[in-house]
Amino acid sequence: MHADPKGVLTGVHFLDGDHACCEGTLAAGARFSAGYPITPSTEVVERFASRIPTVGGIFIQMEDELAASIAIQGAVWGGAKAFTVTSGPGFSLMMEHLGYAAMTETPCVFVNVQRGGPSTGLPTLPAQADMMQARWGSHGDYGIIALCPNSPQECFDLTVTAFNLAEEFRVPVMMMLDECVGHMTEKVVIPEAERIQVTPRRYTKRQPADFRLYEPLADQVPDMVRAGEGYRFHVTGLTHDDRGYPSMNVETQDRHVRRLQDKLKPLANGRALSETENLEDAEVVVVSYGITSRVAQRALQLARQQGIRAGKFRLISAWPFPEARIAELAGRVKAFVVPELNLGQMVHEVARAAAGKAKVMPVTHAGGGVHPPETILNAIVEAVR
């Protein structure tokens, strides 16, 4: 299905990542957003607040991030496509509701424009230090999807993708921007509505009498309904059976929680989103994401100029982690270099997937800026020595 033209600002624009992300939500069909102001993410909802009254929808500024992150889920069960937006401290507050969305399989999008932490940290400067929090921040076992744009154009494109994946897999999807990408202004092309693919909600075709809210289909994802249609369904954050009723025993827990992870397997393998270059002959591969992937690209150019066979693996979907791809590469390269704006997060995943078959070198940065390309270059040189 294609996008509803009402929300699509077709044309060529000069936008920052936050604003482009907002246009992505509108193009994807989001008509509800709840947020709480926090730098450097607020521009996303500021633009939404200004655009939505002429498109037809709701923006509500809630009293805190706990409220914002659950209000969107109420809206989703009412029939909306909905999202919330935050950064560091607010993302921490949203963790309980990230878990609720995962447990209740509520399709929704959390936009996190990462800034330096911990705590209040560096409100106006970039970091990529919430990557593990995005994956593991709520208690219990579950799966999520996280996408990492590296330009305003991708902030638009991947936001549409985020909503589509949320609907397909019925999971919360995280848009993991960083302050640099969020506040960087570049050309953004927004296509005509007919050229934007939008995934509709998987509403059941069954009648209320023979519908079970959490009965998984072949792809391990159950179909959905919305309130007010006569299904009289029950949604709970407690462990529940196929009917959605609390069922707190070992068997149900095992079946339910495993499915929450397993349903995302296609994205960990064949359908992982990535951007690769020069992997054929590579002896060292730079694994990066978000703004760091652009800086790394510069380092890769410099390395190639020096005759080093360096390849690029950019994570676009960082979660689920594309384990199989990295494992395969580990069998034939000398080393992975992993620059991130944190003291080492995704590098642990690379090391896990590489399983000792290749050297794994973190290039850390505590946040507040980006790496100088030379720092990454030095690591590449070091890696092939």
Add this chain to the structure above:
Amino acid sequence: MRQLLTEIRIAGFGGQGVILAAAVIGKAAALFEGGYATMTQSFGPEARGGSSSAQVILSSEPILYPYVAHPDVLVVMSQEAATRFAPELKPGGILITERELVRVDNYPPGVRVYGVPATRLAEELGRKVVLNIVMTGFFGAITGLLEAESLRRAVADSVPPAMQKLNLQAFEKGYEYGSNLMLQMGANGNGNGDPVLALESA
């Protein structure tokens, strides 16, 4: 787009329209000349207390590293900005000032300095607020980095319809002032009157 990679910083007081001037330049390159432009701006504590600064990188190829440390071109509209940023210019770079607000003496060797009384020219149009667009016009004429027509389209595209006429007039004022200055300098200087290209950074 004529330049390979040019880094520009624009700085001044908050309220002078620094960001808009940078956006106009970025748009002209990225939207109307088929090139690439990446704009970043300073946020946070250093953007408070009345100062404002934006960086634009123009290139005929995709831009990877988004920040600017040593710009090829610096446009300053306040003394504070001049004092702070002029020493960071690339040697041989271009320094463009609001002539009546800024006095500069500390900048790297080989830097060429061009001044325009942008506030006064804007006041002649009855609206001091368009000084940023006067500066943009002047920038266009002095650097020759972008076609005047692309800059005009970018100006028109960046302001509300009701403000378009005024802003385009402001642009012409600055552009004309810059063109005349270049002619004079050409007559007194190297004699060919060509715009100055900031190509050193390529």
Add this chain to the structure above:
Amino acid sequence: MNETTLEVPYEIPVDAHNPVEPFLRMDRMPHIWCPGCGIGTTVNCFTRALLDSKADLDKVAIVSGIGCTGRVAGYASLDSFHTTHGRAIPFATGLKLANPELQVVVYSGDGDLFAIGGNHFIHAARRNMDLKVICVNNLTYAMTGGQTAPTTPSHVISATSPYGVFEPAFNLVALAEAAGASYVARWTTYHVKQLARSMEEVLKKKGFCFIEVLSPCPTLYQRRNKMGDGLDTMKFYKQASKVRHGAPTSECALTKSGEIVVGKFVDRDRPGYFELLNAQMTETLGERYAEPEVVCGNC
């Protein structure tokens, strides 16, 4: 919990059905509540109110937080949501805004609504969000074992106040009024008729409505404070309650064993969220304003 043996004065036919059955998920019975607990009584009143209000049950949604009371959503045969602790109101806010034709009822405990969720309560009241909030106030955190709540009166013994509560308690009805609620009432589980009528009234009233129901938790609160069982609490409610409709809410604070002022205290009309939104946007944007159409039409 003390056993209370009630003598049944008549024979119940084997195929008897309770008239409230259509409103409950009978496949989930028996419920988890203790004998003598007041929560079930309030649910009875609620089903009665739904019946009497002739509401279209397909259009009524119920949202609960976490707690003994939080389990109510799971037993109601409605579109029902058992959310997280304290967050029933913001969930309900999103649900209502997305789908305004739904009648959205929030049914939760005193701890859920006024401790962890207190901020959401006052903000929803301030917005006059069209939600019907029913608070079962058992003066304690029951689900977790009877700890002190912001409603627990002074001198009461609780699991976390073994030597007696000394912090002042909230007066919920005064709080609701001050925050902007359109309707505020208090009953006890002794006042089943009045409670059902109040519930019916709020189902027909627009705006943020609040009903506090004082309810026994014999297992934890009454037992620990030597206040007897469920039946003793009914006797206490009967004897201590005084109906004073329109009483100033500031005079309705509760104490451990003092008077319980019950009745309808506030019934006023304030413009609701959508009215205010539409008015402001129409004033600012005129023809360009598109009224919210949040439910994804073609998907």
